Amino acid sequence: MPALATSVSAARSRVGRRVGHWGWPDAVCDTAQLIVSELFTNAIVHTDSDTVICRIESTGRALRIEVADEGPGLARRVPRAADGDAEAEGGRGLMLLDALAARWGVLVSERPAGCTVWAEIRP
Template sequence: MRFTATPRGARLARRLVSHYLHEWGHPYNSPANDTAALIAAELAANAVRHGRVPGRDFRLRLVIDTVATTIRIEVSDTRTERMPTLTTPAPDAEAGRGLVLVAALATHWGTTPRPSAPGKTVWAEIGPCPDR
């Protein structure tokens, strides 16, 4: 799925992840749906805030492995020079907790370069899913 690199695009990405997971057997308000939607929201928000290149969209890919019962969320942007780093924000900081949440909720997460386009992909996996 492709979205505009705006707050509205990030919000739509989160909602569509939740919708697709519901359609694919992970109901709204289930642990897997809630966790995946939160991770998607954080990754999409980071793509908009830190990976935005004017005139370029970000992409979200959602993959369910029914055998391993895992969900993989991938968010790609076109900004190569700004790689995400996991840091602990100051207690009074107003931002900087997105990747901390992703790392806490995901089974695995990381970054990969985009082989066919400029930029990077930040991905996270959760699973095995508790509602399966």
């Protein structure tokens, strides 16, 4: 999808439809949509990507989400404390991912740029 703010909503909707089609509980669907929103937003805010790729897979025991960007490569991606300002909009994405996902990580691309952040959700 194009790396545009409007694509976040589209990715969220597509994931919601697919997860619902697979028969996962509503709570898993909601969590998947939230994680896709966070990862997709991070990809467009923190990289110069033209395209962001979102993949989703159901293994029956877990739901795996991957969001790939075309950014400058692997940066240190760890949850960090958000700005102390309650009005601040940023800084909570990876902390949220850490709280919602059963496990998550970052895959380094074989290309000189880009990486994929993945998360697994279990009911």
